[in-house]
Amino acid sequence: MQSEANHNQFTYSVSEISFALKRMVEDNFGHVRIRGEISGWKLATSGHAYLKLKDENSLLDAVCWKGVVGKLGFRPEDGIEVICSGKLTTYPGRSNYQLVIDSIEISGAGALMALLEKRKQMLAAEGLFEQSRKKKLPFMPQNIGVVTSPTGAVIRDILHRLSDRFPCHVLVWGVAVQGEGAAEQIAAAINGFNAMENPPELIIVARGGGSLEDLWAFNEEVVVRAAAASKIPLISAVGHETDTTLIDYASDLRAPTPTAAAEIAVSVRDEWILSLMDIEKRMLIATKRNLQAREDKIIGLARGLPNPEMILGNSLQRFDDRSERLESALTLYLSNKSAQITLAASKLRDPQAIITAASQQFTVWQERLNGSLENYLSAKSQQVLLISSKLNPAGLLQNIVRYMQEIDKLSGRMPILINRNIAESANRLENMQRLLAGYSVKNVLERGFALVRDSHGKLIKRLSQTNQSEILEIEFFDGKVSR
Numbered sequence: 001m002q003s004e005a006n007h008n009q010f011t012y013s014v015s016e017i018s019f020a021l022k023r024m025v026e027d028n029f030g031h032v033r034i035r036g037e038i039s040g041w042k043l044a045t046s047g048h049a050y051l052k053l054k055d056e057n058s059l060l061d062a063v064c065w066k067g068v069v070g071k072l073g074f075r076p077e078d079g080i081e082v083i084c085s086g087k088l089t090t091y092p093g094r095s096n097y098q099l100v101i102d103s104i105e106i107s108g109a110g111a112l113m114a115l116l117e118k119r120k121q122m123l124a125a126e127g128l129f130e131q132s133r134k135k136k137l138p139f140m141p142q143n144i145g146v147v148t149s150p151t152g153a154v155i156r157d158i159l160h161r162l163s164d165r166f167p168c169h170v171l172v173w174g175v176a177v178q179g180e181g182a183a184e185q186i187a188a189a190i191n192g193f194n195a196m197e198n199p200p201e202l203i204i205v206a207r208g209g210g211s212l213e214d215l216w217a218f219n220e221e222v223v224v225r226a227a228a229a230s231k232i233p234l235i236s237a238v239g240h241e242t243d244t245t246l247i248d249y250a251s252d253l254r255a256p257t258p259t260a261a262a263e264i265a266v267s268v269r270d271e272w273i274l275s276l277m278d279i280e281k282r283m284l285i286a287t288k289r290n291l292q293a294r295e296d297k298i299i300g301l302a303r304g305l306p307n308p309e310m311i312l313g314n315s316l317q318r319f320d321d322r323s324e325r326l327e328s329a330l331t332l333y334l335s336n337k338s339a340q341i342t343l344a345a346s347k348l349r350d351p352q353a354i355i356t357a358a359s360q361q362f363t364v365w366q367e368r369l370n371g372s373l374e375n376y377l378s379a380k381s382q383q384v385l386l387i388s389s390k391l392n393p394a395g396l397l398q399n400i401v402r403y404m405q406e407i408d409k410l411s412g413r414m415p416i417l418i419n420r421n422i423a424e425s426a427n428r429l430e431n432m433q434r435l436l437a438g439y440s441v442k443n444v445l446e447r448g449f450a451l452v453r454d455s456h457g458k459l460i461k462r463l464s465q466t467n468q469s470e471i472l473e474i475e476f477f478d479g480k481v482s483r
Contacts, residue, residue, distance in 0.1 A: 018092035025097060029088035034099060035107055036060065038080050043069070051076070053084060053099065061098035062086075071180045072104055074216050080115050081107040105213075112212050116219055120246055123221070128228040129249040135233045137253060137265070138201045143169045144265055145200035145232070147189040150174030154206050154258045161262035168266060171200055176217075177207040183220035190226040190234070202265055203232050205247060206258035209240040218245035227251050237261035328462060334449050335461045341444075351429055358425050445477040 012020070036053030043049050047066030052059050062084060076082070086101040106112045123129065144162070148154050155172060162168060173192060175185035186205065193203050205227070207218065217223065218238045227234055227250040236247045241256035248254040255261035445451070452460045453473045460466060473482050 015092065018090065018095065022090040022092065026087065026089050031085070032088050032099070033083055033085050034060065035081065035083050038076055038078055038082055041076050041078055049076070053082075061091075061096060062101055063098055064101040064104070068101060068103070074106065074115075075183075075220060076104060077115065077118075079118070083107045112216070116212075116246070119219065119221065120249070123224055123246065124249070128224060133228065135252045137233045137235070140166070140267065141168060141201035141265060143171065143198075143200045143202075145171045145173060145193045145203045146206060147173050147175055147186060147193075147203065148206040148258070149177045152177075152208060154208050157259050158204065158206060158262045161259050162266060165263065165268045166266035178210065178214050178217055182217035183223050186217060187220075187222045187226035190223075190230055194229075194231050199232055201232070203230065203234045204237060204255075204258070204261045204265060205234065205251070206237040206261060207239065208258070209243060215239050215243060215245050218247045220246075223247055224250045235261045235264060331461055334444065335459065338444065338451070338459075348432065351432070354429055358422075362422065445475065451475040 034053060036055055039052045039054050039059075041049065041051045047069060049064040049069050051062050051064070053062055054060070082104050083106075084099060084101045085103045086099050088097065088099055090097045106115070127133070146155060146158055148158075150172060151174075159170060162170060171193070173189040175189050176182040177186070190203065190205065193199055205218075207215065215238060218236075224246045227236070227247050233253075234251045235253045235255050236245070236251035237255040237258040237260065238245050238247060253264065255264055451474070453475070454460055454466070455471050455473070457473070460472070466472065471482055473480055
């Protein structure tokens with residue numbers, strides 16, 4: 001009987017029972033919300049994410065399709081307690097059931113804070129929050145970049161505050177400050193400002209207040225790393241004064257509010273103008289006092305100095321005395337030299353007379369030399385004749401030849417000796433002419449001197465030899481004048 005009952009029971013194929021279970025699960029659990037801790041989060045190359053939800057007793061497989069992963073407001077990590085919404089179904093290929101997730105939210109503020117603390121410790125361990133990495137803010141930036149929502153009240157407050165305090169050029173990079181893709185946009189804006197050819201001098205990352213979930217984009221790792229890597233000084237101004245996000249630790253300075261960030265970024269122009277005016281006034285007063293003190297000191301020193309006329313009086317008197325004596329000495333010197341030249345000129349003979357006398361003397365010497373030469377030759381001839389009578393013809397001929405050669409030598413040297421004597425006489429005559437020209441009165445006058453004579457033609461050598469009524473004759477190089 002038992003065997004017949006078993007044969008009458010409906011038989012399912014594997015696929016039929018698998019899909020029957022699938023329909024039953026989906027019909028009874030069409031849409032569910034499940035709380036659990038993420039485990040084994042894995043993002044496939046297709047963009048789909050696979051994970052498990054667990055509690056202290058059970059484990060549930062789950063899948064999150066690519067379109068849903070891109071819309072998540074945070075980056076899921078293992079160990080985070082979350083609430084997942086979706087459809088419960090089966091996967092016939094493995095004979096198991098799984099949750100197809102439509103959305104994921106962190107389960108309460110405690111879970112968010114735990115995730116935040118874990119991420120903070122990880123980034124701090126890498127040194128991204130070190131004080132030594134902080135950059136000094138520029139003193140008076142002329143170009144400021146702002147990363148925030150382009151439509152919110154934050155950007156209006158920042159622009160208004162900058163305009164009131166110290167107007168400057170502002171570049172606004174509009175981004176989403178919460179929700180899907182917000183973290184990536186904020187990081188891209190920070191990196192974009194740093195990549196500009198003419199980047200701003202300062203970056204302000206700002207957002208208004210909100211819940212921990214609303215501000216979560218500024219806790220994302222990609223934003224924190226972009227802020228820490230920024231070469232441009234960066235001020236974080238996210239939320240209200242009590243709100244703290246991870247970008248605050250990575251930024252160079254945290255401002256409690258966006259308006260406070262604008263106040264930190266620039267000084268008050270009117271205050272600087274007043275300060276500069278006060279400094280200018282104090283500088284003018286100090287300069288005036290310094291000049292007055294120096295003037296008083298110079299006046300005091302001048303009182304202690306003797307009268308310049310008393311200091312220079314004796315020197316000026318000695319100068320006048322030396323000038324008069326020099327003038328008299330120069331006149332006397334010229335007079336003496338003129339007299340010497342006149343005396344030397346009177347002793348000099350006329351060059352033409354000297355040349356004539358020398359020529360006559362030369363003629364006499366030449367006549368005497370010719371007569372002596374004839375007498376010498378005659379005597380030598382007689383000696384030759386006398387000797388020839390005593391010698392043989394051959395020896396006589398040789399002696400005659402030798403004597404004739406000596407006579408030829410003497411005849412050739414006589415003109416050279418005569419010419420040398422004439423040249424020496426001409427040189428002595430030329431030297432005497434130069435000496436005469438050097439002592440010439442004309443040459444002395446040509447050098448700028450003058451001769452002074454009285455009305456009788458007498459040479460005046462001293463000032464005492466003149467009187468005011470007497471007419472003097474002054475002789476220059478190129479003429480004479482009477483005064």
